[in-house]
Amino acid sequence: MADTISFARGAPSLDIVDVEGLKDAAVRAFERDPAGVTAYGTAVGYVPLREWIAAKHGVDVSQVLVTNGSMQADAFLFETLVQQGDPVVVEKPTYDRTLLNLRARGADVRMVSLQPDGIDVDELAGLLEDGLRPTLAHVIPNFQNPAGYTLSLEKRQRLLELARRHEFVVFEDDPYVDIRFAGETLPTMLSLDDAGTVVYASSFSKTVCPGVRVGYLVGPAERIAQITKLATNTYIAPNMLAQATVFQFCDSGALDRSVATVKEALAERVKLLTAALDRELPDAEYVAPEGGYFMWVSLPEGTDVDAVFEEAKGLGVQFVKGTDFLLEGGENTMRLAYSGVTADQIDEGVRRLAQAVEAARSRAAA
């Protein structure tokens, strides 16, 4: 069998990572700030990077905490906010690790439908009117994982109104925001918020690379201070070497070039992927994403994605089943990640996928 083609990996292929630029940034970090790179540092993160992030978002540095990847930021936020039994709103479908972690904390997870223009705010308003009092609502506003959908400006504003009125935290989980390759950038809810209801998380995993494990939180200063205390007690300080390297990478302009490279590559991959799907799996439904890593594909009702997954394994193509992102339903859906496949793999990958769907259907019919 030929090498496996993975539409499962939500990570960049090596060809779109600026390894040379990162190496140079690490060298500059050691040369320009040897004490800052090698000493413990503090839990708030590497101070120049914290300042860079504050400037990017137009907030005070006291509102920023730089962490070991944004999953760690999520974990800290959940630890300070979510107790056993607390209702928490998430999108349906949503990122599988968020779902897992909220359930592991014993949260009462309420999934609210996701539409191509984002979370169904009417459905959420109905639940709130019926008395739901969530601690927080977790929303991935741009190029959502797994669906690839983006929350409209109108819904962003509506969500903030609901959060203010019903006093819940909007957790704006926004790692893909800078990887928009089509359409127009929308303002973050963080920037629209004037009531301190938003806690914002993002990351350098998609713009620099995942191996640096640098993410961050932006939120009200008191909440950030509370989480910083938890961070101090957990690990004293996050990784200074990685954060200083990321700072040098951003500060030198390498970040802008890296983002341009990533966007160009992903735009081409989406073009190839949608063309291949239209040709090989014409009854598959999807919304072509305007950014990010992922596309949600619905096969006709009755298609059994478990069976497709098994057939795909044998044919050397991987994806993540839609059911992994849901508490129930989604049996005919899948998430295709185009971040980790190079352009030349896409046609062959979709051909194998179509074969897998065909084989699963034949088997079901037999």
Added chain:
Amino acid sequence: MADTISFARGAPSLDIVDVEGLKDAAVRAFERDPAGVTAYGTAVGYVPLREWIAAKHGVDVSQVLVTNGSMQADAFLFETLVQQGDPVVVEKPTYDRTLLNLRARGADVRMVSLQPDGIDVDELAGLLEDGLRPTLAHVIPNFQNPAGYTLSLEKRQRLLELARRHEFVVFEDDPYVDIRFAGETLPTMLSLDDAGTVVYASSFSKTVCPGVRVGYLVGPAERIAQITKLATNTYIAPNMLAQATVFQFCDSGALDRSVATVKEALAERVKLLTAALDRELPDAEYVAPEGGYFMWVSLPEGTDVDAVFEEAKGLGVQFVKGTDFLLEGGENTMRLAYSGVTADQIDEGVRRLAQAVEAARSRAAA
């Protein structure tokens, strides 16, 4: 006032960190393994470093988890082992962050006296005979923080016997082991254990530098697998850039040179520090450490360390009060760290300390 001299900082001064060697190691990491450095990696840590650690300790790789610093390793271990109300044994005095974290988890912390040859195993045996059933005993066997004492071989064996008989975990917290500059190296309890009672933690903070934030756990494979799952859900993977850099540093022989530099410097500092104490504060009592960063100093009974601390602030010298490492008592004790002071600061620092003690005594007498 002259620059403050800090005997408080449990961190290396920059002159004993091999910044050039680390920079070269980072460059080699990018050049030799660009995919490994930039991709997510897995929660077990950077695979070649995990293998290096397993070889160092003579264990299977499945027994090793590499983490973002050893405090994070502690936090994971406590999260899997220690529930609200669980009795946990620690040394008296012990590392203040360990004390803080165990109390934050609601552990029933039982302090057992520390002697110059380590934890008082007779006192512990008595508590166990009286029915104490601890979940774990936390022990810093070499050059203990804060006391600088080392657990004797006989007591290591005795502690293992007690752990086997009473079925508690020995948490061997051993970040200073490789920084021995006098006396003979003793076997780790991990290496003496044949019943899977030991979980061992160590770190590269003292041998490479703290800013890389690389620590690790070694223990029974099943326990490591359980903690790895928790690590995956917390941060997907620890820092690949930092761990790959540390691996290149270790693999090239730079680590051995770095350890030699650190040991030579610390040995000289202890010599200067003890000579200065004997001269300036002849009624202070201490045991000269054979390694590590810290020395415990007892002033005559009745000396009020709070008052000394306040006077010291004004005189430009810092230390940590002994009371910070205890639940009660220690009012006449202090921890002096000699890791962060350079040789030329020690005489002046101790002179100021003696002035502070004198001032506190005069004030108390007035």
